[in-house]
Amino acid sequence: MLFVRPARLADLDAIAHMARTAQPVLHSLPHDRAALEARIALSEDSFRADVDFPGEEFYLFVLEDSATGRLVGTSSLIAAAGYSEPFYAFRNDALIHASRELHVNRKIHALTMSHELTGKSRLAGFYIDPALRGDAAAHLMSRARMMYVAMNRRRFTPEVFSLLLGVTDDAGASPFWEAVGRKFFGRDFKDIEMASGGRSRTFIAEVMPAYPLYVPLLPEAAQRVLGEPDPRALLAYEIHLEEGFEPDRYVDIFDAGPVLTAQVDRTASVAGNATRVVRESASANAEVSETYLVASQQGGEFRCVLATLPVQEASTYAPHAPHAPLALVADAPLDAATRAALNVQDGARVRCAPLYRETPDNDNSMGEAQ
Template sequence: MLFVRPGRLADLDALEHMARTAQPVLHSLPHDRRALEARVALSEDSFRAEVDFPGEEFYLFVLEDSETGKLRGTASIVAAAGYSEPFYAFRNDALIHASRELHVNRKIHALTMSHELTGRSRLAGYYIDPALRGDAAAHLMSRARMMYIAANRRRFTPEVFSLLLGVTDEAGMSPFWEAVGRKFFGRDFADIEVESGGRSRTFIAEVMPSYPLYVPLLPEAAQRVLGEPDEKALLAYEIHLEEGFETDRYVDIFDAGPVLTAQIDRSACVVRNETRAVSDAEPQEHNDRDATYLIASNRAGEFRCVLGDLPAQRGSAPLSAAARAALGVRHSDTVRCVPLHLQADTVNRADNGTSGDAQ
């Protein structure tokens, strides 16, 4: 069974392997072993710390196969992006250029370097073993972070954002980088990705233009990819939408990938949360009334999350022995449950105007 748990120093070898082989680059996992060890140690300290408001905490999660003990993925949360240095992105503005004499009134889109995302909580460092089949593991690895945020609200800001990979070709070339970034850095996209360690390095402000970039003046290839996720990021994009994220006016400063934001209070992991009592009765064979749920525990402060089929009616959570072991729970313990997908009947009620807030 696959389950999500906090990363620990004992995972260092596996995490180092993922850091060196993951494509695109995982900013949350440095290639240098000493720096990676410090990052994992920071995560362990963050999970243990008593936190009343977000600061420099960093939370690293891993996806483990309970049968083999092998790590199959990782993802992280930055409590406050740009805590020590501003977090940079391009803000997509609409500027009005008008002339009464010429009877001209034009709205022109322009990109302005911004650090307005600084201080907001950020989902980052998402990676799944390419050998895993199906979408279930990807959903679990990504959305387990929101399950943790929903259960630990004081540790994070009311709004969270995620930066997705922008469009690149098979050789890893970004049309937007070639049109903009290369002009100022004079280096390859992959090199600056590694150097940047995210989007919070001083050299970004030192090198990138502080004045607006008028979108119509960019090459057509660069304009086409503004705010578009790469093909490799389409599943992650859909998973974020399922959780309640929406596209925002910001794009990545290097490859123009989309920035997605969500109000925690309106996220699926808050709005659709159910608390259920664990039953040690083995779950019955799946029927049409069952649904797949994200199921999370935080027993003794040790967060765990799995996927499992539960009855549609609220109340008990009959879990297999493997699921109970992965979650570290026993009979009558409570778990946090959130439907993985919005059910068709819920959608119909929303369309008829008889349900609560839409996701």
């Protein structure tokens, strides 16, 4: 069984291997072993800390196969992006150029350097072992982070964002970088990707253009990829949409990849989150009809799995007072392997959210998952 938990220093070798081999590059995981060890230690400290508001905390998660103990994925949460240095992105703007005398009034698409995302919580560092089959593991690895946010609201801001990989060719070259970044840095995209360490280095502001870039002046190849995810990022893009993220007015300053944002209260993992009581079950219930993200925080350690549970309302109405809601805690029948992965016993309380959003009956334009 696959389950998500916080990373530990004992995981250093496995995480270092993922950091070296991950494509696209994981900016939240440095290749230098000493720096990576410090990053894992920061994550351990962040999970243990008593936090009243988001700051410099960094949370690193891993996906473990309980049968083998092997780590097959990783992802991270940054409590406040650009906490020590601004987080930069290009903002899509529309500039008006007008002349009454010439009867000209044109709205021109422009990109403006911005650090308005600074201070907001960010999802980062998503990686899944390519050998894993199916999309379930990717959904679990990505969305477990929002389950942690749902259970620890004080640690994060009301709005979260995620930056996805922009379009690159088979050689790793970015059309947008070739049209913009190379003109200012004079170096290859991959070199700057490694040096950037998460788009929050002061050299970005020192070297990149301070004035708006007029999009019509860019080569057509660069214009086409603005806000487009790379094919390798399409699964992550769809998972974010399922969670409730939406494309915003920002794009990445290096490869013009999309920036997705969401109000935490409106995300699927928060809006659909409910407490259930664990009940022992020898096997999966044949009558269950929905897959849930199930999370626990027993002993302070977060765990998250996918499990099939009965579709049951979390609240109903008392017959003697139809207008007064009576909260009922639903059961979560879990087999032994799932209880072990969550580190819970019969009677413990877990947090559950449907893996997929419900589609309204009158909306036939889309399937269960986006």
